[in-house]
Amino acid sequence: MSWVWFGIGSNRDREHYIKAGVKALHDAFASEQHPLYISRVFESDSVGFAGSRFYNLVACVETNRSIDAIQAACKAIEKANGHDGSATRFSPRTLDIDMLMYDAVVSDTPVQLPRAEILTNAFVLWPLAELSPTLRHPVTDRTFTEHWSNYSGEQKLEPISLVFDALPYLVIDDKN
Template sequence: MTEVFVSVGSNVDPERNIRRALAELHRRFGRINASTVYQSPAQGFVGDDFLNLAVGFSTEEDVQDIIAQLREVEDLCGRDRDGARFGPRPMDLDLLLFGDLVLESPELRLPRAETLEYAFVLGPLAEIAGDRRHPVTGRSFSEHWESFPAGLKNLEPVEVSG
């Protein structure tokens, strides 16, 4: 079994879309471990705040199957792939880690670079996988979070009902 970690984000009807995505991820992969949901400002464009969290699960499927299923879940939540690269998202599921796989290709980079670049990715990941080590840096995600610039830790925990 491979441990997989995914970033979940939405700023279009975010509570409904996050509930829907989590239910669908659970249906497809079984038990999932979810972080707290956090509200954070949009990055790269002016828009509504996002709700973000990280989830982890174990799978026997290969990395391409996981990516395909994440895209299907995004589509079920109304994702429009013809829109701007940075813009409103009903659902954004980004594969952060697939076990200790290190991969760099035009289609996929693992671990995902954003894992260490944005508070809305690193904070929730450190919450559910703090002891896990980054496959490239060798540092734990808790260590990365502790050294993340305090002024950029702009996360506000929120309750998602239902």
């Protein structure tokens, strides 16, 4: 079994697609023995383009699926929720689900792990530090709490209150 962390974001019909993304990840990966954990939801400006504000959060789950299978599931969930896979990297999104980490795997293929944006984007780092505060980045060997404490980027974000539908194996981190 391996732990997998996901970054989830939307800036088009944000509440609908964030909830749909969490439900789809829950349905694809969660079980009684392996619930889906999610951080709070954060609102932030778009990065890399002028666009509507985003909702973002981080989720994690323990699974026996391979990196390739998880990546395929993420792309299928995005597509089912109107994500245009041919759109430019910095553009509006109905739903974007990125695999951030797979245990402590460091690789460039089939996907970059850990994703570089973990350390550069507040909308990934803050919820990741909340969800897994003592987890160590597999390259820097520093905890995500340490990385967040030392974050010096200019990105502004704020936690928002978003109520999720009751799902049997969903754990919301609302301790902060």
